Amino acid sequence: MDFSVFNFESSLQEGLxxxxxxxxTPIQEKxxxxxxxxxxxxxxxxxxxxxxxxxxxPVLNKISKSGSSSLNTLILAPTRELAIQIDQQIQGFAYFLxxxxxxxxxxxxxxxxxxQKKALETGAEIVVATPGRLIALLAGGxxxxxxxxxxxxxxxxxxxxxxxSDDILKIINYLPKNRQTVLFSAxxxxxxxxxxxxxxxxxxxxxxxxxxxxxxVTQSFYSVYDGQKEDLVTNILSQKDxxxxxxxxxxxxxxxxxxKVLRKKFEVEAFHSDLEQVEREKIMSNFKNKTLKILVGTDxxxxxxxxxxxxxxxxxxxxxxxxxxxxxxxxxxxxDMEGEAITFVNPKDQPKFRRIEELIGxxxxxLELPEGFEKGPGYSREDKxxxxxxxxxxxxxxxxxxKKRGSDFSKKTNPSEKFQPKASQNESKTNDPKPSRPAxxxxxxxxxxxx
Numbered sequence: 504m505d506f507s508v509f510n511f512e513s514s515l516q517e518g519l520x521x522x523x524x525x526x527x528t529p530i531q532e533k534x535x536x537x538x539x540x541x542x543x544x545x546x547x548x549x550x551x552x553x554x555x556x557x558x559x560x561p562v563l564n565k566i567s568k569s570g571s572s573s574l575n576t577l578i579l580a581p582t583r584e585l586a587i588q589i590d591q592q593i594q595g596f597a598y599f600l601x602x603x604x605x606x607x608x609x610x611x612x613x614x615x616x617x618x619q620k621k622a623l624e625t626g627a628e629i630v631v632a633t634p635g636r637l638i639a640l641l642a643g644g645x646x647x648x649x650x651x652x653x654x655x656x657x658x659x660x661x662x663x664x665x666x667x668s669d670d671i672l673k674i675i676n677y678l679p680k681n682r683q684t685v686l687f688s689a690x691x692x693x694x695x696x697x698x699x700x701x702x703x704x705x706x707x708x709x710x711x712x713x714x715x716x717x718x719x720v721t722q723s724f725y726s727v728y729d730g731q732k733e734d735l736v737t738n739i740l741s742q743k744d745x746x747x748x749x750x751x752x753x754x755x756x757x758x759x760x761x762x763k764v765l766r767k768k769f770e771v772e773a774f775h776s777d778l779e780q781v782e783r784e785k786i787m788s789n790f791k792n793k794t795l796k797i798l799v800g801t802d803x804x805x806x807x808x809x810x811x812x813x814x815x816x817x818x819x820x821x822x823x824x825x826x827x828x829x830x831x832x833x834x835x836x837x838x839d840m841e842g843e844a845i846t847f848v849n850p851k852d853q854p855k856f857r858r859i860e861e862l863i864g865x866x867x868x869x870l871e872l873p874e875g876f877e878k879g880p881g882y883s884r885e886d887k888x889x890x891x892x893x894x895x896x897x898x899x900x901x902x903x904x905x906k907k908r909g910s911d912f913s914k915k916t917n918p919s920e921k922f923q924p925k926a927s928q929n930e931s932k933t934n935d936p937k938p939s940r941p942a943x944x945x946x947x948x949x950x951x952x953x954x
Contacts, residue, residue, distance in 0.1 A: 509535055511560065512567045514599040519560075522595060528553035530711045535561050543684050543706040545699050547691045549829055552711055554687050555592055558655050563593070565652075566628050567600050574646075576653040577678070578631045579671065581661040582803065583608040583780060584787060589657065590631045604629035609636040610780035620645050634662065634670035641677055648677045654702075659688040660695055668698060675702055690826045716832045716844075716863055723868045724846040724856065726882040731872070732819060732847050733764050738873050739817065739845065740769055740797065747790070747813040750799045751831050753820035761819060762799050774800035802827055810834070816844045821852035825862040845870075850880045857884065 505526050506519050527535065530548040537544045538561035548554045562576050569575075580586040590606040597604070605627040607619050623630070623646050630637075630646070640646045654675070656662065662671065684703050688695050691710065699706065716722065727735060736750065750765075752758045755775035762773035772786045772795055789795035791810050798804070802822070813835045822828045828846075835842025846867070848856045860866055872879050 504532060509539070509560075509564075511564050512600070515560070515564055515567060515596065518596050518599045521598070524556075528557075530554050530709070531557040531560070533709045533711070534558065537707045537709070538562065538683070538685060539564070541683050543703040545686045545688070545696075545703060545706045545708050547688055547710040549689045549711075549833060555589055555657070556596070558657070558685055558687060559589070559593055559596055562629070562653055562655070563597055563600060563602060566602055571650075572626065572628065573650040574626070574628065574630065574648065575651065576629045576655065577637075577648065577651055577674075578629065578655045578657060579634055579637070579662065579674070580631060580657050581633065581665055581667065583610055583633060584783070584804070585658060586631045586633055587784070593629055593631070602629065603627040604631060607632035607636050607640065608780075609633060609639075610783075615780070634667045634674060638670055638673060641674065649679060651678050651682055653683050653685070654678060655685045655687070657687050659686050659698070660690045660692065663694055663698060672701070689830060716829055719841040720832055720835055721841070721843045722832065722846075722865075723844070723870050724848050725870050725872060726853075726879045727847050727849060727872070728880060729849050731876060731879065732849075733761065735847065735872070735876070736761070736765065736817060736819065737768060738876075739815075740765070745814050746793055746796060747810065748797045748815045748817065749804065749813060749831075749834050750797070750817045750819055751804075751822070752799065752801060753823070755801055757820065758799050758801055765797065765799065769797055770795065771797040771799060774798055774804055776801075776803060802831070804834075812840065814842055816842065818844070818846035821846055821848050821855045821859070823855060825855075825859045828859045829863065848882065853882060860884075 506516065506524060509527075511519070530546065530552045531554075534544060534546050534554075534557040538558060546554070546557070548557075558578075566575050578586075578589055580589060586606045586608045590604050593602075593604040603626075605619065605622045607623070607630055619636075620640070623640065637646075641648075656671070662668070684706075686695075686699055686703060686706075725735060740748065750761065752761055755777060758773050758775050762771060765771045772789070774783065774786055778786070786795065786798070790798050793812070799819075816831055816835050818828070818831060822831060832844040835844060846856065846859075856867075866884065869882060
């Protein structure tokens with residue numbers, strides 16, 4: 504299949520040809536016809552699958568056919584970076600169409616605020632906004648959404664995680680009821696389904712390969728202690744002159760700390776929420792044009808940045824949510840390219856890493872620590888356990904209310920021992936023999952079992 508099957512307007516097809524778009528991705532193949540048919544849609548597709556074009560292209564085609572110049576489409580995104588990226592993609596696709604878009608986001612100075620208000624007053628067919636800044640504009644009467652035909656929520660799961668659900672519902676109160684609503688989410692937890700029922704009407708549902716990483720990614724991990732991580736990062740970055748690397752840490756404090764260490768030997772920048780918007784835009788621009796080669800950040804950059812050619816992703820900390828791993832790894836091997844993802848797993852994070860392997864359906868290759876490093880902690884997949892493996896409690900008649908399987912409490916008490924007198928206070932407790940665990944049983948050969 505190629506894009507000609509959608510019968511796009513010739514000017515839009517010309518733009519696709521100029522940008523080198525030949526065949527639609529699976530999410531584009533399934534979502535575009537639904538949006539063209541004006542059906543509400545809830546679509547689940549992970550980052551890097553081409554979902555942005557899946558909702559932009561049919562909307563641009565509709566606007567081009569109608570010839571309308573009024574505000575037609577509102578796209579909501581969780582972060583400034585994603586809003587800017589979507590706006591840039593719209594500009595690329597609409598180059599031959601004469602359709603304009605405006606990004607509306609917070610974090611800038613007064614000049615940016617005035618520019619956004621002026622642009623809205625001038626008019627545009629598409630507005631791409633973060634919820635907080637849009638509410639401020641609506642409250643000030645600076646934007647009229649009465650002519651809106653399409654509402655699109657991108658990265659809906661992230662917006663709900665960031666606490667935007669109430670803001671989104673407030674925005675919807677300003678919108679016409681007769682509209683098409685499209686919701687894209689990288690994951691589909693119950694809260695997303697419940698939320699979608701409030702804002703969508705009989706939606707079509709699409710799900711594309713949730714939890715699968717790109718085929719071009721070589722994935723591996725090191726089992727390490729926390730004290731070995733900084734030296735290991737330095738060692739990895741010293742092995743090759745990488746063109747583009749992203750290092751993910753769990754908190755902005757760790758990002759700042761790791762940045763201080765790495766900048767002594769490498770050209771590296773830290774990307775986190777404490778930076779001003781101007782600084783964040785400059786860093787991201789330098790990273791995209793490859794004048795900056797190494798970026799250290801939190802999960803704020805695991806979604807919403809589209810940088811082709813990232814060779815290496817390093818998870819300095821194992822992500823707590825397995826789906827966050829998929830998003831992080833999705834930064835590399837984009838556009839059918841190849842890439843590498845390396846994760847550092849400390850003893851505490853081993854259960855998290857096993858859940859990641861379960862989600863992606865594969866065992867990730869373990870690497871030996873480089874020469875000169877002390878041996879890291881052991882890693883075993885055999886101490887995974889299902890819910891059915893957890894110790895169970897049973898009621899028993901008399902004595903203790905519960906007894907625990909697989910432990911000394913489950914042993915039958917000898918009747919002759921049942922009424923033994925308590926030791927006197929003068930008797931040393933250290934002389935009492937400690938009960939020994941059974942030599943065999945369900946957990947006898949297991950390590951790191953957490954009750």
